Amino acid sequence: MTRSTPEPVQVVKSRRDAALAWLVKAVPYIGFLGVQFDRRGDELTAVLPFREMLIGNPALPALHGGATAAFLEVTAIIELAWATMWEDLEAGRLDPSRIADAALPNLPKTIDFSIDYLRSGLPRDAYARARVTRSGRRYASVQVECWQDNRNRPVALGSAHFLMPEG
Amino acid sequence: MSDHLARARAFIDILPHSRALGMRLDQFGDGQAVLSLPYDARLVGDPATGVLHGGAISALIDTASGAAVMAHASAPASTATLDLRIDYMRPATPGRTVTAHAHCYHVTRTVAFVRVTATDDDSGRPVATGVAAFTLTGQANVP
Incomplete structure (x- = not known):
């Protein structure tokens, strides 16, 4: 029985990091706000x-x-675009070394956004994680949570609908 | 410019985030506030089209709503957003200023209710609308 050798971990990591950086750097407003993304596997923390x-x-x-x-x-x-991109990336349909100069895929468009402000945001770093609760061909629903010092004391909760790009 | 508007404008100008985005207060009074956000390439959300990011529109809508609460006749000392819901009807036209008209249409002793509409120069077709509830503290004229 033959088994293909797994890719070296650094190759996998650098491919995923390059794809994420490509997505994030393309959007000027993300740079304006100064948002960064930590990645653990497919999980993102903003x-x-x-x-x-x-x-x-x-x-x-x-x-x-x-x-x-x-x-x-x-x-x-970004969570929604990343989740969409992840499948192509892992299936080898997307090569970050070649897409670096290519046009970004069309991003999802916000249909509506609802925010619950639970606590006043303190003058310190904030973190957020989003969860795609439903992802269809046309529409997607996403829930997102923001916290600061304590993960179980959220500053704000958001719930949003998006229109998925065509094609 | 009235003293009232000048004071309100000075208030908006010291809000660091509103200043960083380049917001301008155009009208203030009777529970209404009008704020505008000139187009800025740093605020683009979709590099393919040059359309402003929804987050910049949200910040404009939130600021206009808070200003409308402060412009209410009950003269609150301070306010904070409790919840905010925004519907995006269409992308703002690249290169154009976006203007938010907010109306604080009802207050109780503790809560203010606001409706807001954001348009670009095609004012017949809104870019976004919002509804919000705000906390109220230290009102000078309790209804």
């Missing part, structure tokens, strides 16, 4: 490092509700 420009209420001080909303929306869109 990180919003604290900066003064994220403040909405200087008296408290607290993060701007709009900055929190934008962070949740960025996390949801």
